Structures are given as structure tokens and as C-alpha cells.
Amino acid sequence: MSSSSESEMASEHEESADEETQAEIRQDLKTMSFEEIMKLKEELGAKVYKEAVLGVKSAKTKKSKTDLKRLNKNRPREMSAKKQVPFLGAELRIERKNQSQQRDPRFDEKSGDYNIETFKKNYRFVTKIRNREVNHLKKKLDEVEDNNEKQEIKHTMQRLINKNVEEKKWHQKQYTLKKERAEIQMAHNEGKQPQYLTKKERRAKELVHQFEQLKRDGKLNKHLEKRRKKNAAKDRKRIAIE
Amino acid sequence: MKMSSSFFFKSGGKSSKKRKHTSESSATQKPMSEYAIHRPKAVNEEILSSDESEYNAEVEGYPLASDEDEMPQDKRLRLAKKYLSEIKTQEAEHFDGLKINQNMEQRLQVEYLESIGKLHRNIAAGVIMCGVGLVLKHKLHHAPICSQVLSADGRYLYTGAKSQYVLKWSTESGKVLAKFDVTPTREDHDTGTKRRSHVIAITLSTDMKFLALAEGGSHIQIWCPVTMKHLKTFKGHRDIVSSLVFRKGSHELYSVAKDRSVKIWSLDEMAYVETLFGHQSGVTSIDALDRERAITAGGSDCSLRIWKIKEESQLIYNGHRDGIECVKFLNDEHFISGGVDGSIGLWTTLKKKPLCMANQAHGIAENGVANGITAIAVIVNTDLVASGSYDGYVRLWKVIQQARKLQPVHIIPISGFINSLIFSIDGTKLYVAVGKEHRLGRWWRHKEAQNSIIVVNVKLQYENTALT
Numbered sequence: 001m002s003s004s005s006e007s008e009m010a011s012e013h014e015e016s017a018d019e020e021t022q023a024e025i026r027q028d029l030k031t032m033s034f035e036e037i038m039k040l041k042e043e044l045g046a047k048v049y050k051e052a053v054l055g056v057k058s059a060k061t062k063k064s065k066t067d068l069k070r071l072n073k074n075r076p077r078e079m080s081a082k083k084q085v086p087f088l089g090a091e092l093r094i095e096r097k098n099q100s101q102q103r104d105p106r107f108d109e110k111s112g113d114y115n116i117e118t119f120k121k122n123y124r125f126v127t128k129i130r131n132r133e134v135n136h137l138k139k140k141l142d143e144v145e146d147n148n149e150k151q152e153i154k155h156t157m158q159r160l161i162n163k164n165v166e167e168k169k170w171h172q173k174q175y176t177l178k179k180e181r182a183e184i185q186m187a188h189n190e191g192k193q194p195q196y197l198t199k200k201e202r203r204a205k206e207l208v209h210q211f212e213q214l215k216r217d218g219k220l221n222k223h224l225e226k227r228r229k230k231n232a233a234k235d236r237k238r239i240a241i242e
Numbered sequence: 243m244k245m246s247s248s249f250f251f252k253s254g255g256k257s258s259k260k261r262k263h264t265s266e267s268s269a270t271q272k273p274m275s276e277y278a279i280h281r282p283k284a285v286n287e288e289i290l291s292s293d294e295s296e297y298n299a300e301v302e303g304y305p306l307a308s309d310e311d312e313m314p315q316d317k318r319l320r321l322a323k324k325y326l327s328e329i330k331t332q333e334a335e336h337f338d339g340l341k342i343n344q345n346m347e348q349r350l351q352v353e354y355l356e357s358i359g360k361l362h363r364n365i366a367a368g369v370i371m372c373g374v375g376l377v378l379k380h381k382l383h384h385a386p387i388c389s390q391v392l393s394a395d396g397r398y399l400y401t402g403a404k405s406q407y408v409l410k411w412s413t414e415s416g417k418v419l420a421k422f423d424v425t426p427t428r429e430d431h432d433t434g435t436k437r438r439s440h441v442i443a444i445t446l447s448t449d450m451k452f453l454a455l456a457e458g459g460s461h462i463q464i465w466c467p468v469t470m471k472h473l474k475t476f477k478g479h480r481d482i483v484s485s486l487v488f489r490k491g492s493h494e495l496y497s498v499a500k501d502r503s504v505k506i507w508s509l510d511e512m513a514y515v516e517t518l519f520g521h522q523s524g525v526t527s528i529d530a531l532d533r534e535r536a537i538t539a540g541g542s543d544c545s546l547r548i549w550k551i552k553e554e555s556q557l558i559y560n561g562h563r564d565g566i567e568c569v570k571f572l573n574d575e576h577f578i579s580g581g582v583d584g585s586i587g588l589w590t591t592l593k594k595k596p597l598c599m600a601n602q603a604h605g606i607a608e609n610g611v612a613n614g615i616t617a618i619a620v621i622v623n624t625d626l627v628a629s630g631s632y633d634g635y636v637r638l639w640k641v642i643q644q645a646r647k648l649q650p651v652h653i654i655p656i657s658g659f660i661n662s663l664i665f666s667i668d669g670t671k672l673y674v675a676v677g678k679e680h681r682l683g684r685w686w687r688h689k690e691a692q693n694s695i696i697v698v699n700v701k702l703q704y705e706n707t708a709l710t
Contacts, residue, residue: 046513068555076557076594081518081549087502088522088543 025052120170127167130160176205359532359623362573365669366626366640368703372654375671376416378695382407386677386693388661391444391453393467396666399673400467401695402441402455404681410467413671416697422470428459442681445486447493452509454495456483462497464509478505478514484525490532498538500524504549518549520556527568529577531622537577539566546579548591559589561596570620572641578627580615586629588641588648597646600639604631616680619663619672626651628672630660632688636674636698654698658691672698 029037041049068078105111137157144150180197187194197205214220329349333342355361378399385404392399398419399411406427410420427436440458446467447453453467462476462483481501488495493509502525504518522543530536534551546559546569564583571577572588579587579596586603587596604613617630625641627648638652654672662675674696678687 045516046508046511047516074593076559078555078557081520081554081556084519085522
């Protein structure tokens with residue numbers, strides 16, 4: 001009960017207390033015990049309490065900005081003393097929050113120039129996110145019943161998997177290049193003549209590596225079949241043209 | 243001269259009130275000559291009537307109470323004429339002709355201002371020498387002294403230190419008359435840890451009825467200085483209360499705290515009145531004279547604000563480069579402020595920038611940082627200002643308003659942190675509260691200093707009081 005009359009008083013002391021609201025306040029106060037009234041007075045302040053109970057005597061006009069305008073610019077500034085003001089530096093803290101949400105690294109100068117190696121290195125974590133996505137989509141595939149949607153889900157899954165594979169290939173290639181460079185450097189250090197690889201040699205190495213990989217996984221036959229089919233199709237085309 | 247002073251102040255008797263009225267009316271009256279020319283007849287008639295009434299009363303045997311309505315006015319008139327004639331005869335001894343009237347006018351004005359306490363005196367130029375008098379020490383104040391306040395009659399000094407006791411000293415004898423205990427520990431309501439009480443601010447009401455002190459937390463304690471009894475604790479502030487002041491001649495208490503608010507308390511009703519907002523960082527100091535205006539120093543927001551309490555508005559003064567530690571009213575139109583970078587500013591209420599700023603007033607320390615001002619004292623309505631820091635000297639300054647200058651007048655070598663300075667009302671004594679540490683914390687210690695109150699006797703040579 002006391003809290004309601006508190007809020008009433010606090011809100012109504014600003015407007016000129018009408019007869020009705022004053023009567024209401026007086027009714028509330030009658031029902032409260034003396035101790036409660038004292039507590040209320042202490043909390044609100046003597047000024048607010050007096051105004052609420054006895055009514056605003058002088059026609060209090062709120063000081064507008066024009067009332068507080070100074071005569072000349074050498075006079076001190078005048079402001080209202082009743083508005084709460086945040087601490088020094090509060091505006092700076094709010095500003096920083098707004099700024100940090102709006103940076104686009106593609107167009108922001110602070111991001112610097114595009115360097116593929118640093119980019120791929122920094123965003124390696126995206127493969128993990130893609131794997132998680134693929135798992136989620138697999139689960140979703142079981143739940144969803146519409147065929148079209150299933151097709152769409154399969155498409156997106158395939159795209160994500162393909163992207164991951166490409167990432168892996170790229171990283172593998174970088175790894176091999178790094179190894180080559182290391183060998184050349186070692187040869188330099190030892191004083192021997194370094195062996196530089198040509199494109200054909202690099203390609204050959206790659207194929208050897210691929211062959212061994214397929215053999216380990218057991219997918220060699222399938223791969224060879226695919227290749228034979230492809231080559232056959234190409235030969236047929238060549239013959240057709242001729 | 244004696245006649246004139248007694249003319250204004252007479253304790254006891256019905257005549258006291260009336261005399262004050264006559265003094266005011268006489269001050270605003272035209273000079274003696276005009277008065278004499280304009281109303282000679284009325285004067286005679288009135289005298290006759292008063293004589294008549296007296297005569298009648300005596301004859302009839304009725305008491306004078308029946309004609310008392312006429313009596314006071316006539317008596318006032320009679321006394322005013324007597325006073326004016328006295329001044330005239332005194333002036334006639336020195337000057338002749340027109341000059342008498344001018345001098346009389348000036349003299350009436352001076353005496354009127356003196357009676358209401360607003361007479362400006364230039365005494366700073368007359369400081370001959372300052373010598374250290376008593377040194378007040380006590381075992382309960384073994385900790386650095388943080389705050390002190392002098393009673394209005396200048397007989398008692400209350401001091402607070404970084405311990406829980408407040409001591410009451412007699413200024414003539416230098417002995418401790420009484421002490422009271424301000425709770426040995428206070429609970430920090432935010433964290434709940436117990437902290438020792440440091441009395442960092444004390445103030446007294448003019449009639450010695452209330453003593454308010456800040457115990458280093460957010461509570462304000464009210465005590466009776468005569469009976470040494472605790473009256474009330476005010477719990478409104480949300481952070482450490484840094485300074486308190488009473489409005490002169492009233493029971494209104496103004497308090498400021500680190501929570502950036504200024505709170506007004508009425509001690510007649512023992513209640514909180516209102517809060518004023520505006521500062522952007524914790525407020526460090528507040529001062530007030532007899533008007534309903536208070537000036538506060540805003541600490542790190544580098545602004546001074548005068549709060550017009552009735553109109554609920556504030557005037558903002560900028561000009562300090564770094565934080566402001568203390569501020570004092572010099573008179574109703576001027577004030578002095580001391581900053582953390584050692585700068586003392588002289589301001590007038592009509593200008594947003596200072597009239598004069600004395601930079602690095604207390605020199606630079608060994609590490610290249612200026613010594614900040616920790617305390618300022620002022621004799622109200624004069625031009626003498628004292629400032630204290632931790633460079634080992636208390637400096638006295640003279641305020642030259644026309645030339646907009648703060649001229650150094652004297653220095654007193656006192657080592658240690660000068661945590662508080664108070665002048666006695668006539669300016670003959672300066673009470674310096676010295677500590678080994680700063681009153682707000684223990685940044686570093688001056689080992690050679692002694693935690694005590696040093697009473698400095700200031701010898702003044704009174705000049706002719708000039709109205710500025």
C-alpha cells in the first residue's frame with residue numbers, strides 16, 4: 001500500500017496537484033500508520049512530501065531553455081539542476097558498442113590487402129562449421145518428408161562437402177610446396193646443387209601420391225573405372241570428329 | 243565611534259529592534275543637510291507631540307503602554323537625528339563644507355555594511371609576519387588529521403582524523419575539552435567489509451546546535467556539539483560523502499559525495515529535502531555563505547558549479563585544466579578554487595572563465611609533477627587567501643580584483659600534507675591541520691611531518707577600510 005502511494009506522490013508532484021488527487025493522497029495517508037508515513041517522508045524527501053500533501057503553492061513553471069539563456073557569452077552557462085547526468089566518459093562507452101557492429105572486412109581499410117595464404121589460414125575453422133552443418137542436415141533429411149525439400153537438402157550437403165574437399169586439396173598442395181622449398185633450402189645449406197622440380201615432375205608426384213591414397217582407401221578400382229569411361233568418351237568424340 | 247557601534251548592536255531591551263530599523267532608514271536617507279532643510283517643522287511638531295504624550299501619561303497616571311504606537315517611531319527618529327548629528331560633528335573636525343556630507347554618506351554606508359557583515363576589508367597588504375604559535379597534539383589523534391571546523395565565536399575547534407574520535411579543543415588554552423566516538427568501524431554496504439572510520443569532513447552550524455560529519459562512508463552523522471550526543475544518521479548518499487557545509491545562520495545542511503550528487507538536508511525537521519544533479523564525476527568540495535546558494539568543485543570533471551537552490555538551476559564555470567580539489571567563497575561575488583595541478587583560480591560569479599589563475603602555485607616535485615593544492619582558506623569579505631599543499635609551505639595570497647591578480651604575500655614553512663586550513667574570524671590566527679599522509683589516502687608519507695594542528699599567529703596591520 002505504501003509503495004502505491006509513493007509512486008502516486010512521485011508522479012503527481014510534478015503536475016500541479018489537483019483537488020481530487022490531493023484528496024486521494026490524504027485518504028491513503030489516513031490509512032497508513034505514523035511509522036509508515038515517517039518512512040515515506042524520509043524516502044521521498046521533505047520537499048516532495050510537502051508539495052504532495054499541501055499542494056504546490058506558487059505557480060511553479062518549469063524552467064524552459066529560454067529562461068536559462070545567458071545575457072552574453074562571457075556569463076556562465078545555466079542548466080537545470082534536476083536532470084540526472086551520467087558519469088564522465090559514458091558517451092564514449094556507448095559509442096564503441098555501436099561502432100564494433102558495423103565493419104565489413106571486405107570494404108574496411110583496416111583489414112588490409114587480400115592475401116590468399118593468410119585468408120585460408122585464418123578461416124580454417126570454417127571447415128569445422130561446415131562439417132557440423134552437414135551433420136545437422138543429415139538429421140534433418142531423416143525428418144523431412146517432402147521430396148523437393150529433400151533434394152534441396154541433398155544439394156546443400158553436397159556443396160558443403162565439396163567445399164571442404166577443395167579446402168583440403170588446397171592445404172595439401174601448400175604442404176607439398178612447403179616441403180619442396182624446405183628440401184631446396186637444405187640442399188643450399190649443405191652446399192649441394194639443389195634439385196628444382198618442373199611442372200611435369202610435380203604432376204607426376206601428385207599422381208603417385210593420389211594412387212597410393214586410393215590404394216589405402218580401397219577405392220582404386222572405382223577410380224580407374226571412372227577414368228576409363230571418361231577416356232573412352234573422349235576417344236569416341238575424337239573419332240567422331242575425324 | 244563607540245556611539246555608532248552601540249547604535250547598531252544592543253543586546254537586551256525593546257530598543258534593540260527599533261534601533262536596527264533606524265540604522266537602515268538612516269543609511270538610505272539623504273545626507274544631513276537635505277534632511278535639515280526639508281523637514282524642520284515636522285520635526286518640531288513631532289517632538290512636541292511626543293513630549294505631550296509623555297506629559298499626559300505622567301499626569302494621568304496611566305502607563306505609557308497606551309501611547310506606545312507613537313513612542314517607538316519618535317524614539318527612532320530622535321536617535322537617528324542624534325546619531326547623524328554626532329557623525330557630523332566628528333567629521334566637521336577634519337573637513338569643511340561639502341566634504342562633510344560626502345564623508346558622512348560614506349561612513350554611514352561603511353557602518354551599515356559592517357553591521358550586516360558584508361563590509362569588504364583590504365587586509366592582505368598589512369600582513370607583517372606569521373609565527374607558529376601553539377601546536378595541538380593528542381594521542382587520540384595520532385593518525386593524520388583530515389578535517390577541522392571552528393565555531394562561529396572562534397572559541398572551539400573540532401577536529402577529525404583517520405581515527406574514530408572527534409576532539410573538541412579550546413582555542414585559547416589549546417587543551418582538549420571533550421571527545422566523541424564515531425563508531426570504530428563502518429560497514430561498507432556494497433561489499434559488506436568493515437572499514438575503519440575516517441572523519442574526512444566536519445561542519446558546524448552557526449548557532450552551535452548541530453555538528454555534521456562524514457565518517458568516510460555514505461552516511462552523515464549529526465551530533466550536538468555542546469552535549470556531545472549523537473542525534474541522527476542520514477543515509478541517502480550512494481557513495482563516499484566527501485564534503486559538508488551548513489548554510490550560515492540556518493539549519494540547512496548541504497552535502498556532496500562521490501556519487502556526483504548534491505543533497506540538501508533540513509535539520510529543523512531532521513529530514514532529507516532534495517537532490518541536485520549535474521556533476522559528471524565525484525564532487526570533492528562544497529562551500530556556502532548565508533544565501534541559498536552553494537558552490538561545488540567537481541573533481542575530475544574540471545568544473546565548478548554554483549547551485550541556485552530555490553530556482554533549481556546551476557551555473558557552470560570552466561577553466562581548470564585538471565581536477566579541482568577545493569573551493570571557497572571569498573564574498574558573494576567571488577570565489578577561489580584550488581586544483582590538482584597546483585593551480586589556484588580567482589573567479590567572479592559573472593564570468594565563466596577565471597579572472598586569474600596562478601599556475602603551479604606550490605612548485606613542482608622532484609618527479610616533475612606539480613604539487614596539487616590540498617586545502618584553501620579564506621577570510622570572508624577580505625582579500626586574504628591561504629593555500630596549502632605538500633611542498634612544505636603554506637602560502638598567503640592577496641587578491642587584487644582590479645588588476646585581476648593573485649599576489650603572493652607570505653609563506654609559512656610547515657612540512658607535511660596540509661589537509662585543512664581555517665582562518666579565525668578576525669584573521670589573526672590560521673589553524674593548519676597537518677598530516678603525514680593525504681587526508682583521502684596513503685599515496686606516500688612525509689616521515690618528518692607530525693600529525694597535529696599548528697596554530698599560526700598572523701600579525702596584521704589594519705589599513706583604512708576601503709570600499710571596493
